[in-house]
Amino acid sequence: MTMQPRxxxxxxxxxxxxxxxxxxxxxxxxxxxxxxLARGLAVFGMYAAHVGPAPEDAGGVIGFLLExxxxxxxxxxAFLAGxxxxxxxxxxxxxxxxxxxxxxxxxxxxxxxxxxxxxxxxMTGTPVEVILAYYGLFFALLxxxxxxxxxxxxxLAVATAITLPQVRYLLLRSLDDTTWGETLxxxxxxxxxxxxxxxxxxxxxxxxxxxAWLSFLLAGMAVARLDLASRAVRARxxxxxxxxxxxxxxxx
Numbered sequence: 001m002t003m004q005p006r007x008x009x010x011x012x013x014x015x016x017x018x019x020x021x022x023x024x025x026x027x028x029x030x031x032x033x034x035x036x037l038a039r040g041l042a043v044f045g046m047y048a049a050h051v052g053p054a055p056e057d058a059g060g061v062i063g064f065l066l067e068x069x070x071x072x073x074x075x076x077x078a079f080l081a082g083x084x085x086x087x088x089x090x091x092x093x094x095x096x097x098x099x100x101x102x103x104x105x106x107x108x109x110x111x112x113x114x115x116x117x118x119x120x121x122x123m124t125g126t127p128v129e130v131i132l133a134y135y136g137l138f139f140a141l142l143x144x145x146x147x148x149x150x151x152x153x154x155x156l157a158v159a160t161a162i163t164l165p166q167v168r169y170l171l172l173r174s175l176d177d178t179t180w181g182e183t184l185x186x187x188x189x190x191x192x193x194x195x196x197x198x199x200x201x202x203x204x205x206x207x208x209x210x211x212a213w214l215s216f217l218l219a220g221m222a223v224a225r226l227d228l229a230s231r232a233v234r235a236r237x238x239x240x241x242x243x244x245x246x247x248x249x250x251x252x
Contacts, residue, residue, distance in 0.1 A: 032228060039080055045073030050128050074131065078213050081135055082142070082220025089146040091224055104143060111139040119194045134208040137199075138217050141210060145221070153222035161215035168211035171204050181205075 048069040052058075055067040088110075089095055089103045118133025145153065175181040184200055185191045191198025203210045226233050 034228070034234075035080065035083060038076060042073050042076040042080060045069035045076065049073055074208065075216050077131065078138070078208075078216035079220040079223075081138060082217030082222075083224040084220075085139060085142060085146060085217070086221050086224035089143075092227075094147040104146075107139055107143050107146075111136040111143075114139070119190065119196070122196060123194050129207040131208050134202055134206065134210065134213065137202045137210055138214065141214065142217055142221065145218075148221075148225075150222045150225040153218055153225060157215045157218035157222055160218060164211040164214060168204055168209060171211075175205070 046069070048066055049071075052066050052069070055063040055070070057063070058066055085107065088107055089100070094100065095103045113136070114132045115136030118130050118136060121130045122133065145156070148156075181200055185197055188198035188200065190196075191200070197205055201209070223237065226237070228234060
């Protein structure tokens with residue numbers, strides 16, 4: 001029997017320790033702190049919008065901040081819902097094979113649970129506008145797109161933001177002039193169970209209709225596909241977001 005020479009193990013230089021520790025924290029936690037911050041901001045914004053005083057009653061800086069929370073918190077939640085859809089199905093590379101099928105099933109189960117829970121909460125008659133059922137529908141509608149690249153998702157976000165609200169406007173006009181909406185609701189099992197507008201509400205007439213909100217989720221999906229570890233990417237997102245905010249507010 002021959003003895004193998006022992007191999008020496010050299011410890012990494014002390015100067016590399018902070019870098020290695022930082023890399024280890026990044027790889028083990030895998031948290032995107034900016035996304036966590038956005039989620040927290042959206043949650044506090046929804047609290048302010050639902051249980052806070054009316055902006056005109058508060059006045060001053062508080063009233064201005066309360067006004068910012070109305071609508072914008074919901075939009076941020078929708079954006080983050082699209083981001084979460086990509087996180088569930090593979091952020092840098094879409095999951096395929098068995099892992100892909102499991103991810104798709106996971107999203108579908110989540111969509112069904114959200115739809116059922118949101119409908120149940122709406123049936124209680126709560127004065128709060130419940131968005132959960134809409135989220136369930138959004139997940140189911142956009143799940144087939146989870147393998148698209150960022151540019152394709154961004155293009156779809158722009159296209160739906162421009163076209164779908166106009167389609168919704170025409171449908172709302174049509175509902176006033178015809179009876180097809182009543183016929184649709186009468187044959188909708190969700191509407192009969194919940195005593196609501198059912199899928200017509202979820203797509204067209206509700207508080208967060210799919211035709212008006214899908215573009216936010218598509219934008220979140222597109223951003224989730226980007227290399228957010230890159231400072232250049234984050235800088236371009238910041239500039240683009242600020243420009244869209246100015247154009248959207250002024251253009252409205």
